[in-house]
Amino acid sequence: HLMDVLSKSRLLPILTIQKREEVENLSKLADVLAKEGLPILEITLRTPFGLEALDYLRDRGLYVGAGTIRTLEHAKEAVARGASFLVSPAYSNDIALFAREHNIPYLPGVLTPQEVELALSRGLSILKFFPAEPFQGSKVLAMYAEVMPEARFLPTGGINEKNLAAYCSLPNVIACGGSWLLKGSYETICQNIRKAKAIVNSLAHG
Ligand code: 3PG
DSSP states (O other), X not given: OHHHHHHHHOXXXXXXXXXXXXXXXXXXXXXXXXXXXXXXXXEEOSSTHHHHHHHHHTTSSOEEEEEOOOSHHHHHHHHHTTOSOXXXXXXXXXXXXXXXXXXXXXEOEEOSHHHHHHHHHTTOXXXXXXXXXXXXXXXXXXXXXXXSTTOEEEEOSSOOTTTHHHHHTSTTBOOEEESGGGXXXXXXXXXXXXXXXXXXXXXXXO
């Protein structure tokens, strides 16, 4: 299901919540995402408000996942609060086993061929390529498309409207994730989403 959602949206907005007020304002953000036809969101657990946000967004019609999952405890908490998918900066065996048991998609962070092969061997099909920009992700992923073509990636880390096309035009990039989509006023967020959608829609993708 996540594969379908991401291959349709081609974008994954990522949100880290710094203040409690932002949790209360999430209904407005949820409306904006729904209105712009991008009803998917990753909430990071980088701050304690992440778990509250998952509670808040439950049953509001958005497809919400939890990110920056670095411990099994956080994975359990996130699933208990309704997260539909789990994203980590690195591969965790404990989290992978837990996610499989609960039938929840798990996207581990990978960079090197070794890490990609490990994640694939554990049956994981969508991998977060992180941190993408500092590691010249679009160049690396173009090479991975040739040597390990079945791997599907969600690059994140430093993606913006300037480099989005270089990633999204690659055959092995299912979608691009980033916080840039959600920066600024609600009006700016709408514009960010529209611009990003125009970019991904302009690319032929197989
Ligand atoms: C992530 O959680 O994947 C990254 O922090 C997103 O990176 P960005 O803030 O550079 O988009």
